[in-house]
Amino acid sequence: MLHDLVAAGFAWLLAYLLRFNFELPANFIAEIWHTLIWVVVLQGIVFWRFGLYRGVWRYASVNDLRRILWAVIVAAGAIPLLFWMLRMTVVVPRSVLVIYPILLLLMMGGGRLIYRLWKEQALFADIKLHGEPVLILGAGDAAVNLAKELARNPLWRVVGFLDDDEGKIGNMLNGVRVLGKQEELVHWANKLSVNQAIIAMPESTHSQRKRAIELCNQAEIKALTVPSFDDLLSGKVTLSQLRAVELEDLLGRDSVQLDNAGLQEQLTGKVVLVTGAGGSIGSELCRQIGRFTPGKLVLYDANEFALYNIQQELDGTFPQLEIAYLAGDVRDDVRLEQVFREYRPNVVFHAAAYKHVPLMERHNAWQAVRNNVFGTWRVASCAQRHGVEKFVLISTDKAVNPTNVMGTTKRMAEIVCQGLQKPDGTRFVIVRFGNVLGSNGSVIPKFREQIAKGGPLTVTHPEITRFFMSIPEAAQLVMQAGYMGKGGEIFVLDMGEPVKIVDLAKDMIRLSGFNEGDIKIEFTGLRPGEKLYEEVLADSEHTLPTPHPKLRIAQARQVAAGELQAMLDWVNSDAANDDVVVRERLRHWVPEYTPTLNGR
Structure with a gap:
């Protein structure tokens, strides 16, 4: 004053x-x-x-x-x-x-x-001589704001922008020139002695960000990136919180467009039950559902530690939301009856399942049947008796022409839900998708552990491929399919292009700052029940389109009511069937199943 x-x-x-x-x-x-x-x-x-x-x-x-x-x-x-x-x-x-x-x-x-x-130490910013020289890929608002924040940091010195918009080339943004197009990164990195570049394009498509990462690899410089646009909007992070490029940046996809109005109608103020709530997909479903403010969110899982972990997270994220954390097995009819009678859920997402292919293939085949088929039947029947509006089953791409016990039991779970569908009452919706990045038991956490130990990275076969999507994308599409489903449909997700696992291993080695000379890749052979290639889910020949570009409806074989009842009688038996008997019976119930123990 x-x-x-x-x-x-x-x-x-x-x-x-x-x-x-x-x-x-x-x-x-x-x-x-x-x-x-x-x-x-x-x-x-x-x-x-x-x-x-x-x-x-x-x-x-x-x-x-x-x-x-x-x-x-x-x-x-x-x-x-x-x-x-x-x-x-x-x-x-x-x-x-x-x-x-x-x-x-x-x-x-x-x-x-x-x-x-x-x-802000900006009086003489134009003559800043100290700090690591860095190029910024992108020249939009995010890039300019990032340059302003880095100007206050003595560790960084922004020497130029690169952007594909020819109208911006030569312009000065916050005192820094737009030098040229992104494809000229190699030239400018060598000319300006730059060892690092920052990809500041949070609003761009995945393919544009992936191209920028590949240009950094060609220039042999380290790539950093800013947080995603969703994280910036939510206030979780600030623009200056740079991080190294991760595998998800290469394999991730563009954000999902959700029918928020429809999902609010289905979820807001309703009681929502999620089984397998402590798992990768189940826990992400809980995070996504919490954003729509359900009347009550009920988490059901047999794994006490997983339930505890998600409790610690959700209680901090949604302090005003009423959440119940319930321990219980999906095969326990008494416990299920108690839960459905007390909480009266309107919507059920059934994510509980045994999913690990080689583990279920030997010594555990009957348990896979009991958990994946019998457990689904128990939960679905209980939902039907208690008037649940919608039941969403989380299935898998491995249910398409299965070669393993896990995929076959998930196909049987689909048959159970389709068989329970009636003209009125509970609507059963099934959603199939492939591998998710970073899920429990997936190859990515395994590769990270192997890299931390100095290698080698173990890949089963040089030609093996898989489809990948992020856990949030999978959960969002499950919710979208659940809303769109009218009852009895099998929705399949557009998984994009298949990825070679050996290429994925090479990317992880490089992103960790090593090369293949530092960490070797070893091929160990296909595991029991493992396919070399997963079936294409969303092809136009065997699926029908929906209003959502990433969702299609599979044209699956229908099962007669008498055959369904016979199948349910078998899965409900108390006999401890060995693996050979289980495979024979699975071939009877699912003719497209071709069992193999050598992966071919």
Whole structure:
């Protein structure tokens, strides 16, 4: 405030000096001193009333300048009015009343600007000589804001932007030039001795970000990236929280467009039950469902530790949401009856299952049947008896022409849900998808552990491929399919292009800062029940389109009611069937099943 009062007095004096070309008449000198005290007092009152001293100069912005402008304008109009009210016999030149507010605005705004530049070490940013030179890929708002934040960091020195928009090339953004297109990265990295580049394109498509990462690899420089646009909007992170490029940046896909209005209708205020809630997909479903504010979220899982972990997370993320954490087995009919009777769920997402292919193939085949088929039947039947509106079964791509016990039992679970579908009552919806990045038991966490130990990375076959999607994308599409389903459909997700596991291993080695000379890749042979190639899920020949571009409906074989009942009688038996008997019976119930123990 002292700065502004001094500025007000000095601007009043300088306005007179400029008016008379610095040759003040004697009579005006006395007039200046006579009016100065009243001008300064009036300005101080106006400044205070306009709230100019609630902000912090270091963070002065356009909003602060706007308040200063209005305060100066109001005071400029009030000064002659004050003189008239006080009946002061002074003659203030009209030009002084015009020059004075302009000078005062420049002094007050300029003082704040210079202070902010000084505190942000930006007064001499253009001649910054220290810090790691870095190129920024992208020249949009995110890139410019990032450059501003890095300018305050002595560890970084932004030497240029690269952007494919030809209209931006040659422009200066925050004092840094747009040097050229992104494809010129190799040239500029060599010319400017740059070892790192930052990909600042959070709103771009996955293919654009992937191309930028590949350009960094070609230039043999380290690639960093900014957080995703969704994370920036949610306030979880700030733009300056850079991170190394991860595998998900290469394999991830564009964000899913959800029917939020429809999902709110289905989930908001409703009781939602998720089985297998501690697993990878189940826990992500809980996170996504929580955003729609259900009336109550019920988590059901047999794994106590997994249930505890998700409890610690959700209680912190959704403190206002009513959540029940229930331990229980999907095969326990007594426990299920208690849960459905007490909580009366409107929607059920059934994610509980045994999913590990080789583990279920030997010594555990009957347990896979009991958990995946019998457990699904118990939960689905209980849902039907208690009037659940919609039941969503999480299935797998391995249910398509299965070669292993796990995939076959999931196909049988699909048959159970389709068989329970009636013209009215509970609507059963089935969703198939492939591997998810970073899920429990997937190859990616395994590769990370092997890299941490110095290798080698073990791959079963040089030609083996898999489809991948992120866990959030899979959960969002499951919810979308659940909303769209009318009952009895099998939705399949568009999994994109298949990925060679050996290429994935090479990417992980490189992203970890090593090369194949440092960490070897070993081929161990296909595991029991493992396919070399997964079936294409969303092909146009065997599926029908839906209004959502990433969802299609499979045309699956229907099972007669008598055959379904016979199958249920078998899975409900108490006999501890060995693997050979189980495979024979699975071939009977699922003719497309071709069992193999050698993976071929």
